[in-house]
Amino acid sequence: MTADTSKLSTATIVDAAIAVADDAGIGSLSMRRVAEKLGVGAMSLYRHVEDKDALLQAMSTEVGRRFPYPVDTAPEWRTRVGIAVDVDWELYRRHPWVVLAYSAPRYSFGVDALEGLDWLAAGFTELGVDIATATEMALAVWNYVNGVALAQVSEQLLETTPGE
Secondary structure (H helix, E strand, O other), X not given: OOOOOOOOOHHHHHHHHHHHHHHHOXXXXXXXXXXXXXXXXXXXXXXXXXXXXXXXXXXXXXXXXXXXXXXXXXXXXXXXXXXXXXXXXHHHHHOOHHXXXXXXXXXXXXXXXXXXXXXXXXXXXXXXXXXXXXXXHHHHHHHHHHHHHHHHHHHHHHXXXXXX
């Protein structure tokens, strides 16, 4: 392949990988497929992304960054839960593959996610619980929404097979 790789960057690779996962599912994600989408050779991606695992981490972080919690606000705890559910549900609706990625802790706890977790947990401290308990409560909300989302998108995730 003789494509121009001078405009290749981690951000363009991550965007292309998100598009591949959105279109064909996480099972179809490969360095070769991302490279094809960008019109470059697969080996050129490795100058910017260490491996597929690092790419999936970057994808999960980027998708989470695109759906932020309003961490600069301080609504009461019920409102925070509602906001978190709405934001996460929209994220899972637009990017169903991330339901699976977020199920693995190494892909789900980037800086933005941890700020969101802190924000949600801070709301629960209004109930008179300590921060450890509030964090457990926030994680329970996340896990509940993830589980419901998994049930909703499972058919779509199962229908997408690698190589399609």
